[in-house]
Amino acid sequence: MSIDRRLRETGTFKKSHYDTGRPRTIRTPEAEERVLQRFEEDDTLSTRRIAFAENMPHSLVWRIAREQQLHPYHTTKVQELLAEDLPKRLQFCNWMSEKVRVDAMFAKRILFTDECCFTKNGIFNLRNSHHWNDENPNATVVRHSQYKIKINLWAGIIGNKLLGPIELPLNVNGENYLHFLNNDFVEVLEDLDLETRRNMWLMQDGAPPHYSRQVRRHLNNIFANRWIGRGWDAPQPWPPRSPDLTPLDFFVWGYAKSKVYEIPIEDEDHLRQRITDTFNEIKTNEEVLNKLPFHFLKRVRACIRANGDHFQHMLK
Structure with a gap:
């Protein structure tokens, strides 16, 4: 669809220097630190919620978590125990x-x-x-x-x-x-x-x-x-x-x-x-x-x- 639109609007298949597509998120140490800080504050947060909050791609949050050896462990249901x-x-x-x-x-x-x-x-x-x-x-x-x-x-x-x-x-x-x-x-x-x-x-x-x-x-x-x-x-x-x-x-x-x-x-x-x-x-x-x-x-x-x-x- 983008090629068809470009041909009709510009008469050429070539991208113009203004046609840069989706802005690329630059990974910085500060952004990585913010992601890890959110995991530390609440380890039940989903990667999608963190990606939305930090305005970054979901795949980037996943990559940061995996590189830091973080894994999504499941919760286990157990019987309530009383002190006695x-x-x-x-x-x-x-x-x-x-x-x-x-x-x-x-x-x-x-x-x-x-x-x-x-x-x-x-x-x-x-x-x-x-x-x-x-x-x-x-x-x-x-x-x-x-x-x-x-x-x-x-x-x-x-x-x-x-x-x-x-x-x-x-x-x-x-x-x-x-x-x-x-x-x-x-x-x-x-x-x-x-x-x-x-x-x-x-x-x-x-x-x-x-x-x-x-x-x-x-x-x-x-x-x-x-x-x-x-x-x-x-x-x-x-x-x-x-x-x-x-x-x-x-x-x-x-x-x-x-x-x-x-x-x-x-x-x-x-x-x-x-x-x-x-x-x-x-x-x-x-x-x-x-x-x-x-x-x-x-x-x-x-x-x-x-x-x-x-x-x-x-x-x-």
């Missing part, structure tokens, strides 16, 4: 570390358990969803619906073996959770060999149904001195607000949801099928499952180094 949580987390991890020191296989004999809800909408990452076409297809995805679907699942993992999932009532209380322990849970344990069942520890978090008196009494009868959970009579207390220490939370649920919701869910049957297919896939992934006990102990050691505080930055 830290010593409890540290106590648990020290206990676990000592158990493993005495018996290197101890962590592989813990049956970690947890519950999680799956819905129709779930998590759908629009950033990773594209439609390549020569024209905009104006594709849409349903995010809200009057027809609600919600499935509450229990799962467990011991060593490199994933158990479940088993559907629980949407509103779990002490009574129906105890019913689950006496029925479905017993059937699940049949998938384990007798030696494993005799020596396993059961872990459950501090959810209210787990804390009911009847549930604690049942666990003391079945897993005498071999369960981890909430309550003064638990052989080993589970630290509150610690999903970063259980394989169900730091791997299984997140990975399962990322696979289930790779495509939009059509209805309840479709959601159940996606869950079944995903768990079957995880159960056959021996390479990943074999690493989970190692990653659990890695987190335990990191938690000790962090004195019970957040430790995600120590895992890399």
Whole structure:
């Protein structure tokens, strides 16, 4: 377009000495210092905002940042911790570390358990969803619906073996959770060999149904001195607000949801099928499952180094 305009206006293809195009930004030490100062004052600023504020090309800001070994690190979501949580987390991890020191296989004999809800909408990452076409297809995805679907699942993992999932009532209380322990849970344990069942520890978090008196009494009868959970009579207390220490939370649920919701869910049957297919896939992934006990102990050691505080930055 510029060549056509120049030909019509001047009758020649040659640029005149006045036709200099966009003014070139000259990089100076002062401009570089201003960019670095903005990063230092607020390291959450985007390169585009800095470029706009300094009236310079975005590419120049990027070049300055890269030359100074600055990288755009992502923020990690973590569970809020209270001050009183830290010593409890540290106590648990020290206990676990000592158990493993005495018996290197101890962590592989813990049956970690947890519950999680799956819905129709779930998590759908629009950033990773594209439609390549020569024209905009104006594709849409349903995010809200009057027809609600919600499935509450229990799962467990011991060593490199994933158990479940088993559907629980949407509103779990002490009574129906105890019913689950006496029925479905017993059937699940049949998938384990007798030696494993005799020596396993059961872990459950501090959810209210787990804390009911009847549930604690049942666990003391079945897993005498071999369960981890909430309550003064638990052989080993589970630290509150610690999903970063259980394989169900730091791997299984997140990975399962990322696979289930790779495509939009059509209805309840479709959601159940996606869950079944995903768990079957995880159960056959021996390479990943074999690493989970190692990653659990890695987190335990990191938690000790962090004195019970957040430790995600120590895992890399």
